[in-house]
Amino acid sequence: MSQIDINLNTLVDPPHTDSISGRGFGEEYAKTIELLQKIESNNKINFIIDSQYVKAINDSFIKGLFSKIFQKYKTIEEVKKHIQITGSDYFKRLFEKNWLILQEIYNV
C-alpha cells in the first residue's frame, strides 16, 4: 500500500479565501483527484490541511468528498484503512463527525 498526499491547502486562495465549502465542490473534487479509484487501487490517501491557510471546511464539502467512498466501504473502520488526516485536532474531529453521519446513512 503506497501513500498519496492530497493537499487541501491548494483549495483556498490566500489572501482572498480561507474556507473550503460546497457540496458540489466536494463531489467534483473527489472526481478530479480520482479518490475512489486511488482507494480501490489499494493506496492510502493522506489529506493535508494546514490551519494557517485553511480556517474552515464546511460539512457539506466533506460529505460530498466522501459520499461515494462510504457508499462502497460503509464503515469508518474500513475507510480509515485508506484515509488519513494530517491537520489540527479540530479538523480531525470535524472529519470524524461527518464520517459518523455517512456511516449512519450507508451502513444499513
Added chain:
Amino acid sequence: MKRLSKEQKLRNEILARKKFRHNIRRKKKNKKLANLNLNKSKVFYSYGVENFCKKNNISEWKNKRQNSYRIDESVNLYENPEKLIRLLLQILNNAKLQKAYPQLIFSGRIKFGSLYLIDNMCWEIAQKRDWGFHFQNINNEDSAILSKLKSFSSSTFENEKVYILNEKVLINRSENQLSNQQYKVKSKEITDLVVKGVRENSDPNFILDPEAYQAISSTIGEHFDNILLHAPDSEFGYLCGFYDKIAKEVQILIFNFGLTIAESLEKANLPKQVQKEINAVITNHTQNKFFKIASKKFTRENALTLLSLQEGISSRMVYDKSRGHGITDFIEHCFNLNSETKIALISGSTAIKIDNKYKIDNKFFIDRKRRIISFNQENDLFLRPDNEYIRNMNVTFPGLIIETRIPLII
C-alpha cells in the same frame, strides 16, 4: 320591547342586503381602482421583487396613514418578521403609486436586519424612479448606518461602533464546480473584520477560535450552497455581515428570491420511504386538527418547512441520500460557538426562530438516527410545534431570508 311587524322585518332585511351588496361593490371598485392605478404605474421592479409584490397582492398594501410609516424595535426578523415584511410591501406599493417622498418615523434603535432590508428595497426602487425617504426621530447610529449602507452593490462601512460588509453575490453556476464562489471571499472578509474589531477594541492578540471560523463559514457557505442547489432561478444572493464592536456580536443576513423551502420539498421526487413519512406527519397533523384554517396559526406549508430543516430531508435526496444536512450543520456550529445565538428563518409564509430553548437532538426518524429539531418539549415531529417558534405569517416572502446573530464570547 317593541315587536317588529312582518313588514318592518322585511324592510330591514332588504336594507341590510342592499347595504351588504353596496359594501361588496365598493370594495370591488376600490380594488379595481387600486389595480388600475398600479397598472398605470410605470414602476416595475426586478423579477424577484415584482414577484414578491404579486404574491402579496401589492395593490392592497396602501398605507392608511397617508404617506408616513412608523418603525420601532419590534419590527425585526427575529421577533416580528411579519411587521417588517408588511412595511416593505407598503413601501413598494407607495413607490409605485405616490409622487411625494414618504416619511419614516423612527422610535428607538432599529435592528440591523430591518434597516438592511428597508435599505435594499429603497435602492431597488431608486433604480426605477426618483426616490427618497424623509426620516423623523432617527438616532445618530441608525442614521450613520443608513447613510453609508449601499446594499445594492458591494460596500463596506466602519465607524467606532460597527463594521458592515455588504455584497450582492452572483451565483456561479458554471459547470466547473471547482471555480471559485464569490461568497467564500466575503466569508473571509467577515471573519477578518471580526478579528480586527476585537483586536482594536479589547484584545490586541486576539485569535478567532476554529469553531468561530467554522460557524461563520458554515452560516455563509451552507446557505449559498442551498441557493446554488435549491434555487435554480436565483441569479443573485444578498449577503450582509455586521459586527457590533460594542456588543461584540456578529450578524449575518442572507436572502434570495426564488422557490420557498416548502415549494422545493413539494416539487421534489423524494425516495418512497421519505415521502411516506412526510405524508404520515402531514396526515397526523390534519387528523389532530393542527392546521386550523380559521386561525391560520399553523399550516401545511409551515409543517413542510419544518420537515425540511431536519437532517437528511432534502429535495435532492434522490441523487444522494447523504444530502440535506447543511441547515442542521449550520445551526449546530452556531450553537457550539455560543448558546445565545439567535437565528431567524423566513421562507414563504413561514417564520421560524431558533434559540437555545429547543435543541437539536439525535432521534430515530424514517430509517435511522437523525439530528432532529421539532420545537416542542418532546422533540417529536408528530406533535404540534411551539407557535412562538414556528409562526405562520399573513404575508409571504417568495424565497428565503436567514438572519443569524452570534454574540462572541471574548
